[in-house]
Amino acid sequence: MVPLTLAIIAINIVAIVFAAFVRGRAKEISIASAALSLAISLYMVFLFATSGAQSSVTYIPYLNVALSFGLSGISSVLLLMAEIIILVTAVSGNTERAGLLASSALISLFQISAVGLFTSTNLLLFFVFWDIGIVAMFLMINLLGSEMRHNASVNFVLYELFASSMLLLAIILLYAYLPAHSLNIGYITSAAGSLPLYIKTIVLISMFIAFMTNMAIFPMHLWLPDAYTEASTQGSMLLSGVLTKFGGYGMLILFALPIAANYTGYVAALAIVSVVYASFMLIKQKDLKRVIAYSAMLEMGVILVAVAASNSIATEGAVYGMFSQGLSMALAFLAVGVIKSIYDERNIDRLRDIVSGARSTAYMLAIAMLSIIGFPFTSGFVSEILIFFGSTQSFELYGLLPLVGILVMGGYFYxxxxxxFLSRSRPTKAGGSPDITERFGFYALSVLIVLVGVLPFLVLGLLKL
Amino acid sequence: MIIEQLAMLLVLLPFAVMILSSCVAIRSKSRRLALWGSLAGVLIAAFGATIVMDLGLSIPLLGYLTVTPLSAFFLFLASSGTALVEILAFRYSEQFQEFAFFMSLSFIGMFLIAAAQSLLPIIIGFELMTVSTAFMMLVHGRKRAEAAIKLFIFGSLAIAVFAFATALILQYNPSLSLSAIPQYLGYIAMVSLALFLVALGFETASFPFNLWIPDVYQGAPAFVTAALAGINKKIAFLALIEVLFFVFTAYFTSFYRIVEVLAIVTMLFGNILALKQKNLKRLFAYSSISQAGYILVGIAVGTHAGLTASLFYIFAHSFMIIGVFAIVGFLESHGINTVDDCNSLYSRNAFIAVSLTLIMLSMAGIPGLVGFFGKFILFTSAISAGMYWLAVIGVLNSFISIYYYARIVNASFQRKNERTILIDRYVQMVVVFALAIIITFGVFPQPLISMASAAASFIP
Amino acid sequence: MLALFVVLPFVLSGVLAMLVKSDRLAGPIALAAGLVSIGLVGWLYLNNPGMQALTWFTAGAYPITLVTSLSQLHIWFLALIAFMSTMVILYSMGFMDVPSERHAYFSEISFFAAGMMLFAIGADLITLFVGWELIGFASYLLIGFWRHRESAVNAARKAVIVLLIGDLLMFSGIALLWVQLHSLSLAYIEANASGYLASAAALFIVAGALTKSAQFPFHEWLTDAMEGPTPVSALLHSSTMVKAGVFLAMVLLPFLIKAGMGPILIGAGLISVIVAVVNALSSTHIKRILAYSTIEDMGLMFIALGFGSLLAAFLLFLFQTLYKGLAFMNAGELTKANNDEMDIRKLVGSTRLAIIVPVIIGVASLAGVFPLGGFFGKAAVDSAVSNYVVYAVLMLVEVVSSMYIFRWLLVPLSNRARSGKSLYNEPRSMVMAVYIVSIGVVASSLVWPYLSGSSRWPPISLLDGATYTLMLLVGFALSYALYYKRIVAARKMRSILSQLSDISIPINTFYGFVVWVASKCGSAVDEFEYYLYSIVKVCGHGFVNISLLFERTQDGSINYYLVMFIVGAIAAVVIFSVI
Structure with missing residues (x-):
């Protein structure tokens, strides 16, 4: 495993350097490195499926940290999701047709972060790649976003680095107090129960705040609307598709530790508040991108409810949900980006009759929206089944409350x-159509969404390993 | 025996080379000679230091000095730092030969402190360093006078206090050697300890003795600031370590609380005052004050782990700050003095913008760069020793520092069309070297940790 | 999973119609699919494979299994769907003379039919739910088919949102049942569900069914859905889709009764019936009257189910499909001949034999004239009612109901009598479809006792039948007098009617209320977010500005620094000496 992960990292570093020198071909380089990385990750997952490999190389003996990379059921699903989204972003995401060098370099940097994070079995490595991802995203918003990007990016980085300070605090505490001074995740899971109570509480609170900020749960969500709206299409796709899943993955790790068992009710309550809050914020938005942004916040709230439910169905639902949401959000933001480039307009009040002017885009955005609200034959349906069955199992009637949020959101989506899309009174004029790279992204993502929706075992099989 | 004598030679030779070459250069007005001479001397010293560290030698010299791996660690640091500063000065200084001369004197002073086996060389070393640095500033024109005078006044004051503190314990330690004085010596020893802390607090930028730093850093030419912040301060930390841990080892339980408070206050002072700072030099001055606070954390912890962490961070930060001031000096020479002036830096010179960003990220503690590991081992050692508040406040301070670093990054990456600035070869060299250290040890910190650890084991 | 193949023809035709963007071929393709599926249904009837199961995926430790069943209930529903869909497609080929988007229309109808058939064969809650959602979405697309009309688009949106509420309620019920039973097949639920969670689940499922079948308080969407093309109304909103709620209640009836949902079904049904007839009497829109009549029919079925009589409801269910579809088709013919005029006071009816016979057949069956099917259905429902109060109300309702039904027939005819205009020819396919369905109505009315043995059918007591016919005749008489002959002064009638319509407006505002509440919540949350953001911003800036405060102390004067130095030194000494 280690050589494979390092290979991916190396490929991406080479890609960044290469792109810096051969500016004209930057986009092709990033596509090539993304494709290669996807291939290698598929191979890694295959290795994991057949032999359950995990390997390590000595790194910092002083800190008892080894470069150990490995996969579990959960992380392999998330890894594949990240790789696919990154590839699609590299190929299709540049709807503004600007900033080729910066976007290629930053996509490769982000790739390094995503691969490292999902394959690391050591909490310190997890943290390292987490911060790299945040820096990459910060630069992406700052360099490639729209007019208000400076404010948005500084806001984003302050919130996210606050989250990582909390995570760092938890890591330091764990390192100091665990008997073996090791930060291996498996070891932490087994040994964390023996920590003194106050340490457990502090670790729980700080890790929870860290992951919650990343997932944009109320009240730490204030960075989300601006960051998503001001980022470029690629930035939004990566943000919603991959970066917030870092927090989700972290939450899963957190709830696998024996320290959170007594608080699942409170966590679920907070998550439900976040879901309902997001849904009501959503219906007041006029900018299409902001609408999707709040729906991303809502969906992460639903995932948190599933994580808090802590039973096998709900956990499967959380991972499946993250996979499904990642793809759907990426597709949604891609479609919105294309709409913006075709119509030069993102305001709901002024867009009309998209289905005549930009047919495939309209279909794609519709598929994405339907997947988000859980329409059958999309992956959203299966994830909704799993999540709500699981949360009802743990929380009975209260587990159904997030459906209120989904109802409100669904109403506004329709x-x-x-x-x-449909209304033909006063149609807006279309200026162009999606080009071949964007179509590739559309088809790749939508086919995956439908495929995984009809054949869930593709993901669930991997998950159960 | 032979090896040791060889090593001694290697260590003493550089001084000769440096002083001679600079004197000759002043005479012959040849800048290049001064540069090559200084670089040669410094390289020999670095080489010697590496040998000592590798072999773990301990070489007594002249009765008052001993070169241990700890000294070698700092010597190596001083050498590399001096080399970088010399390159910078070569590019920017009009009076380079004089500068080289004073730098050599300062270097000797550093060596004296590093190899000190008694308190006397420390005093002499400080004198040398302070006076030389003040002259280094003065040589570059009357504008620098204010900074130079401030440095001189406070430096002398500190040395005087140091001397007084030494005198106080004279009775217990007639030879003034760096050996431990016995416990329960009561009142006088405590006063002495207090005064030592005061004196060294000035040198190491601890609150409230660091109020002179922003003015001096801002007033001095950038390469001198680099030297001040990068090297002088670090040597002062060594002196602090020597005093606290060699002389006053028995009093650890008394003073570690104070150092803890000092660390916290220094960190906060530096970070808070940097938040709204507009002038680049001043901003980084405050930043380096807060970084000094981090180093104090490790000293407050006092265990082997803590001191290793301090040494690691000293090494790392030295290069970070030299890199920063190299860039700041470069920007200054093109008229960019404030954060707002940094607008669209990326489009004017991508290399500078990217390297500045990387160094700042390292100072903020972003993983992948050396600053992160430094902070990590500092805070873990703090918690292992039971000092939670240190760790918590340390982590929060890292977060606070993001704000002002982000402002600079924000400004530099804006898109406006302005004149391109061409990079300077010398500055590029220095910055690349600094970045190399930052990134290499950021990704593979183990070698540096081992070095620091070995050095730290010489502290009782 | 043999049964699933029945869905295939329509799926194929839907896909083909979309891909082959030809407007000429779309209709025939769909029609062909319809005919094939009728054939398939017939084949399945003869070679009934019974119940079949397929595991879709595993959730946690339990499998999610899709079950299909072809019991009597299912196969008859399936047959009706196939038949009506094909007839409506045939009808549409003549009705929809729009030059463009025809292929989209036929594609959407095909997908709707496929979804409906999937629903009809489902024997576990997941399959039912999938079909449920699909037909809801198809309905959304079809109601808003006239995209240039703002009112149509709004009506579609209203419909889909109300249906979404129902979808999520039903899903909640499904989740609750799963948690208790870990299996969602209908048979298992009937056998094992118990406890308060199961009752809650039953309540949610019933609520979902009520939204789909447009019962009070969710009934508004159906009347607005009349904005869609008439064939759509004929297929979805009268014969098939709205029946989905009733069907769901039918297949789950033992479970629902055990969970105590009987009174709720009866109550909802009764109120809906009353609301429907009141509104129908005051409405003048030709299709809306029929929509209210659909609501009334559904209400009657729910009442029958509430009393536990599956067979009575099923009887009405069967006939209602046919006569409602026929009624809408007739309405379509009429409006088309009158240049798309929808107000019955302005419509001119026709007494040409070719047109009037299917109309009479349709109206008669709708009203419940013996010996047509509607009579048996409604009489069976009356027989099933075992509560006197409910029975009395139903009697009254029947009078009003027959009043408005005959009004629907007579007013356009009376207009005809006055103006004497002649009508142009209807397209052949429309006429053909209408005739086939009329034949179906008549045939089914005559043949039904002999299908699967007369002992299986519900008893219809003679008394109920007679009472029903009596009420019917009273209503007819009133209607004839008021509308055809205009005997009683129109003013009096109009004042009663306007009072009626005033009542009806507040009853019909559930959707508006929901939207208003959501909007208010949205504004409140928006405000709150603004405050939250400001607080964070102020704190942040406040903190950052502390630095400005301290900066002022650094004024560069050596004196000050020296003072601090000395103060610090003294403090250090003091502290150390104290320790």
């Missing part, structure tokens, strides 16, 4: 579809 409103948007009615008004912007």
């Amino acid at each position: 409103h948007i579809i009615s008004r912007c």
Whole structure:
């Protein structure tokens, strides 16, 4: 495993350097490195499926940290999701047609971060790749976003680095107090129960705040609307598709530790508040991108409910949900980006009759929205089944409360579809159509969404390993 | 025996080379000679230091000095730092030969402190360093006078206090050697300890003795600031370690609380005052004050782990700050003095913008760069020793520092069309070297940790 | 999974119609699919494979299994769907003379039919739910088919949102049942569900069914759905889709009764019936009247189910499909001949034999004239009612109901009598479809006792039948007098009617209320977010500005620094000496 992960990292570093020198071909380089990385990750997952490999190389003996990389069921699913989204972003995401060098370099940097994070079995390595991802995203928003990007990116980085300070605190505490002074995740899971109570509480609170900020749960969500809206299409795709899943993955790790068992109820309550809050914020938005941004916040809230439910169905639902949401959000933001480039407009009040002017884009955005609200034959349906069955099992009737949020969001989505896609009174003029790279992204993501929705065992089989 | 004598030669030779070459250069007005001479001397010293560290030698010299791996560690640091500063000065200084001369004197002073086996060489070393640095500033024109005078006044004051503190314990330690004085010596020893802390607090930028730093750093030419912050301060830390841990080992339980408080206050002072700072030099001055606070954390912890962490961070930060001031000096020479002036730096010179960002990220503690590991081992050692608040406040301070670093990054990456600035070869060399250290030890910190650990084991 | 193949023809035709963007071929393709599926259903009837199961995926430790069943209930529903869909497609080929988007229309109808058939064969809650959602979405697309009309688009949106509420309620019920039973097949649920969670689940499922079948308080969407093309109304909103709720209640009836949902079904049904007839009497829109009549029919079925009589409801279910579809088709013919005029006071009816016979057949069956099917259905429902109060109310309702039904028939005819205009020819396919369905109505009315043995059918007591016919005749008489002959002064009628419509407006505002609440919550949350953001911003800036405060102390004067130095030194000495 180690050589494979290091290979991916090396490929991406080479890609960054290469792109810096051969500016004209930067996009091709990033596509090539993304494709190669996807191939290698598929191979890694295959290795994991057949032999359950995990290996390590000595790194910092002083800190008892080894470069150990390995996969579990959960992380292999998330790894594949990240790789696919990154590849699609590299190929299709550049709807603004600007900033080729920066976007290629930053996508490769982000790739390093995603691969490292999902394959690391050591909490310190997890943290290292987490911060790298945040820096990459910060630069992406700062360099490639729209007018208000400076404010948005500084806000983003302050919140996220606050989260990582909390995570660092927890890591330091764990390192100091665990008898073996090792930060291996498996070891932490087994040994964390023996820590003194106050340490457990502090670790729990700080890790929870860290992951919650990353997932944009109320009240630490204030960075989300601006960051998503001001980022470029690629930035939004990566943010919603991959970066927030870091927090979700962290939450899963956190809830696998024996320290959170008594608080699942409170966590679920907070998550439900976040879901409902996001849904009501959503219906007041007029900018299409902001609408999708709040729906991303809502969905992460639903995932948190599933994680808090802590039973096998709910955990499967959380991972499956993250996979499904990642793809759907990426597709949604891609479609919105294309709409912006075709119509030069993102305001719901002014967009009309998209289905005539930009047919495939309209279909794709519709598929994405339907997947988000859980329409059958999309992956969202299966994830909804798993999540709500699981949360009802743990929380009975209260586990169904997030459906209120989904209802409100679904209502507004249908409103948007009615008004912007279908309604033919006063249609807006289209100036162009999606080009071949964007179509590739559309088809790749939508086919995956439907495929995984009809054949869930593709993901669930991997998950159960 | 032979090896040791050889090593001694290697260690003493550089001084000769440096002084001679600079004197000759002043005479002959040849800048290049001064540069090559200084670099040669410094390289020999570094080489010697490496040998000592590798072999773990301990070489007594002249009765008052001993070269241990600990000294070698700092000597190596001083050598590399001096080399970088010399390159910078070569590019920017009009009076380079004089500068080289004073730098050599300062270097000797550093060596004296590093190899000190008694308190006397420390005093002499400090004198040398302070006076030389003040002259280094003065040589470059009347504008620098204010900074030079401030440095001189406070430096002398500190040395005087140091001397007084030494005198106080004279009775217990007639030879003034760096050996431990016995416990329960009561009142006088405590006063002495206090005064030592005061004196060294000035040198190491601990609150409230560091108020002179922003003014002096801002007033001095950038390469002198680099030397001040990068090297002088670090040597002062060594002196602090020597005093606290060699002389006052028995009093650890009394003073570690104070050092802890000092660390916290210094960190906060530096970070808070940097938040709204507009002038680049001043901003980084405050930043380096807060970084000094981090180093104090490790000293407050006092265990082997803590001291290793301090040494690691001393090494790392030295290069970070030299790199920063190299860039700042470069920017200054093109008229960029404040954060707002940094607008669209990336489009003007991508290399500078990217390297500045990387160094700042390292200072903020982003993983992948050396600053992160430094902070990590500092805080873990703090918690292992039971000092939670240190760790918590340390982590929070890292977060606070993001704000002002982010402002600079924000400004530099804005898109405006302005004149391109061409990079300077010398500055590029220095910055690349600094970045190399930062990134290499950021990704593979183990070698540096081992070095620091070995050095730290010489502290009782 | 043999049964699933029945869905295939329509799926194929839907896909083909979308891909082959030809407007000429779309209709025939769909029609062909319809005919094939009728054949398939017939074949399945003869070679009934019974119940079949397929595991879709495993959730946690339990499998999610899809079950299909072809019991009597299912196969008859399936047959009706196939038949009606094909007829409506045939009808549409003539009705939809729009030059463009025809292929989209036929594609959407095909997908709807496929989804409906999937629903009809489902014997576990997941399959039912999938079909449920699919037909809801198809309905959304079809209602808003006239995209240039803002009112149509709004109606579609209203429909889909109300249906979404139902979807999520039903899903909640499914989740609750799963948690208790870990299996969602209908047979298992009937056998094992118990406890308060199961009752809650039953309540949610019933609520879902009520939204789909447009019962009070979720009934508004159906009337607005009349904005869609008439064939759509004929297929979805009268014969098939709205029946889905009733069907769901039918297949789950033992479970629902055990969970105590009987009174709720009866109550909802009764109120809906009353609301429907009141509104129908005051409405003048030709299709809306029929929509209210659909609501009334559904209400009657729910009442029958509430009393536990599956067979009575099923009887009405069967006939209602046919006569409602026929009624809408007739309405479509009429409006088309009158240039798309929808107000019955302005519509001119026709007494040409070719047109009037299917109309009479349709109306008669709708009203419940013996010996047509509607009579048996409604009489069976009356027989099933065992509560006197409910029975009395139903009697009254029947009078009003027959009043408005005959009003629907007579007013356009009376207009005809006055103006004497002649009508142009209807397209052949429309006429053909209408005739085939009328034949179906008549045939089914005559043949039904002999299908699967007369002992299986519900008893219809003679008394109920007679009472029903009596009420029917009273209503007819009133209607004839008021509307055809205009005997009683129109003013009096109009004042009663306007009072009725005033009542009806507040009853029909559930959707508006929901939207208003959501909007208010949205504004409140928006405000809150603004405050939260400001607080964080102020704190942040406040903190950062502390640095400005301290900066002022650094004024560069050596004196000050020296003072601090000395103060520090003294403090250090003091502290150390104290320790």
